[in-house]
Amino acid sequence: MESGPLDDKRPGSAVANPTVEQLKRDEKTARRCFVAANFLSQTADKLSMLSLFSVIILFGPHGELLGLSSCLLLLPFILFSFPAGMLADKFSPFRLLNRSLLFRAGILLALSMLLPQMLDEVQRCLIVAILIVALSSASAVFDVCRLKVTPKVVKLASENNGKENALAPIVRLNSLFWASLAAAIMSSSLLWLATGADFPWTLLRGSVVLYVLAYFAGSRVEDICNEAYRRKETTAEMSFVQYLKRHKRATKTLLVSAGVGTFSLAFFVCLTLFAWQGHRLSFPLMTELLPALSLGLLCGGLAANQTVKRGGLTKLTEGLAIVLAVSSIAAVVTASTGKLIIAQLGVFALGYTASKSQSLLDTLCQSIFPRQYRGRALGLRAALQLLPLLFAAIYMERILPSVSLLPALRVLSITALLFALLMAFVWNDLLFLLCRLFARALLKVFFRFQIIDKSRQLDDTASGVNFWGRRRTVILAGNHTGWLDPLIVGAIFERRTRFLVMDEAMKWPIVGQLAATLGAIPIKRGHGHDAIKSAEACLSRGESVLIFPEGKLTRDGSVGEFQSGVARLQKEAQCPIVPFAISGGFEAWPKNKKTPRPTAIRIAIGRPLEVRELRDLSVDEIRQLLHDRVLELMKND
Incomplete structure (x- = not known):
């Protein structure tokens, strides 16, 4: 970083x-x-x-x-x-x-x-x-x-x-x-x-x-x-x-x-x-x-x-x-x-x-x-x-x-x-902040948007989404419910967050240009490793990254099996993982619908999985721990 x-x-x-x-x-x-x-x-x-x-x-x-x-x-x-x-x-x-x-x-x-x-x-x-x-x-x-x-x-x-x-x-x-x-x-x-x-x-x-x-x-x-x-002052590694x-x-x-x-x-x-x-x-x-x-x-x-x-x-x-x-x-x-x-x-x-x-x-x-x-x-x-x-x-x-x-x-x-x-x-943060304000207002008016912050520690005032969402570089990972998910997660944080988007969506008019302006990372089918490398580079520059570990939209609203990309990215970048769980996103705009429906949407933010907690875990163990945390957030929502 x-x-x-x-x-x-x-x-x-x-x-x-x-x-x-x-x-x-x-x-x-x-x-x-x-x-x-x-x-x-x-x-x-x-x-x-x-x-x-x-x-x-x-x-x-x-x-x-x-x-x-x-x-x-x-x-x-x-x-x-x-x-x-x-x-x-x-x-x-x-x-x-x-x-x-x-x-x-x-x-x-x-x-x-x-x-x-x-x-x-x-x-x-x-x-x-x-x-x-x-x-x-x-x-x-x-x-x-x-x-x-x-x-x-x-x-x-x-x-x-x-x-x-x-x-x-x-x-x-x-x-x-x-x-x-x-x-x-x-x-x-x-x-x-x-x-x-x-x-x-x-x-x-x-x-x-x-x-x-x-x-x-x-x-x-x-x-x-x-x-x-x-x-003594350390010498500079580069000019x-x-x-x-x-x-x-x-x-x-x-x-x-x-x-x-x-x-x-x-x-x-x-x-x-x-x-x-x-x-x-x-x-x-x-x-x-x-x-x-x-x-x-x-x-x-x-x-x-x-x-x-x-x-x-x-x-x-x-x-x-x-x-x-x-x-x-x-x-x-x-x-x-x-x-x-x-x-x-x-x-x-x-x-x-x-x-x-x-x-x-x-x-x-x-x-x-x-x-x-x-x-x-x-x-x-x-x-x-x-x-x-x-x-x-x-x-x-x-x-x-x-x-x-x-x-x-x-x-x-x-x-x-x-x-x-x-x-x-x-x-670019100005444009992102304007889009975030517009997204939050849109979700509040049409979807009764609610944020449930469960990441705050009772014994630490320097915690919660209002703290680490501004100050820390993290990997955001959670369930993928519908087309509104990037808008929901992006509306929370006051800091620009990079996110992964399929390469086909980057070619859509208006939507693709807006996604590129906001810092989307394109994913080509069969080249997920390249997208992970790009995400790792963003984390090294101090930018947080949003990833949906399921790798695809849910078909019935349930949480599917998580892929190992997030765990591998955490091992490479050594950044905390912040789990989240979206409720109501599937009902609002699922994969098989062309238009959204006004339904209540909530997102629960969990406690960050710190680097020290994940250091001795394998990739599969991190993947399973993240999956369990997301399910726990959905049950307690």
Whole structure:
């Protein structure tokens, strides 16, 4: 499989075998220091940029300033993100993170001492440009390393609370990073207002102090993690490009994440520039919009935590389309009205959607990529989502002083909606989720559909179909009653499930195309072994597979003899088998009828047959055990 929720789940050999209580205390300390380091670093970044903007604002019109500053900020970030990920995969990301803080502190201190002594405007502008490039490059290293080590910092929390969703601690920490960004924006703004633009040198030196404090906080995190985990990073089995080619789901996740991030940032930049242009806001602070942005970022982080508690990341694909739609509507409505309160509401909505979507997307990328490739994946994503903004910044540097941004916002909104539609086909889960919702509604209305979940364990909250149906890769096996069976099983799970279909059915109009889109595995008569191999490949990629062990539809509604294909597949793939029993499917639409009849349908989901239970059993024993479980579910239904 590609990776689990946390591919590096078990701690390495500890130095002194710390107790569970000590691990809990260390995890809490590391998490607090990590958030503090991020807050101090973000505050110093915002404060230093505000100070530098106040210096170079004297050298040209605002449009030139915006174009110059945006290019100087974005270009180094784009160029250094992927190399930073390569370094983070090869060396200690904690050390790189802390060194980036010291680098920013050192260069900011040195150049801020030289800057007031220079009277020549060209030299002063050159020093400011060097500062912006250096700070942006070091910030790229910091952000990539921060995202790479986040699962490691929260790993102790997931170990100590086995009943909690394994991704919940990571989402919580990622949302705290966005909350710290909101606090950093407000803190830097308040410091700017309190000090005034007349003292930029004081603020620059204050930023040096914040970087040093962030370094001490980051060093504390490094010490705790180095003490708890004593092992070397394992070398990658293949190159990063080969990994992306082999793991299509990871590649699609990376591209969709970068696309959503690009649109979130583009909407925010366009909207703030439009508000500045239309309402004559104070630049560069824009105090009229910053409180709304900070509140939106904070609320988005809280919403991300609630999302992972309710439905996990499997519902993320539904949320991404909503994020793009909300961003489009907010941007167009804000740009079409001349009231400042509408602009503030629009900025709040964009901050909310950006924080929520990026917290979940960060977690998704951190969980789906193994740690050997995680740094490069996150660095590539950062470069991809900022590259379009660089071209936009270069273009706006020329048109901003004289041209309205309203047409640009409209074009951006239409592009975002088209991207959402494209995403439905590139990231196939959206189409599957829509079909699942339609199938469940159809079954509820016409067949009084009922789900009986018998897979939940009384002593384990992390069980039941709502848990393993989203989180685990399983083989679904049960009785084959009628033509509605794939629709019945597919309507249960919130995760796309592959299923086997006869090759003749794949040639049917509409039905065959829909089955192919949803990921059906064709079976040719006499070549069942090839279909089993295809199913095994799907399981190895982390996709669940639905198989009817009888191999054919029942003629009288009874459960026939099971074939050995499911048992052989389990032996090869080493995945759990989830038994199910369908009642009423034969009465609703049997094999010898051309049209369905409205009859009550129920499906009972049994307890998964775990790998450890099946390890010592033969293929025939597994086949018979599965048959007995399905019969038991039908009797107790």
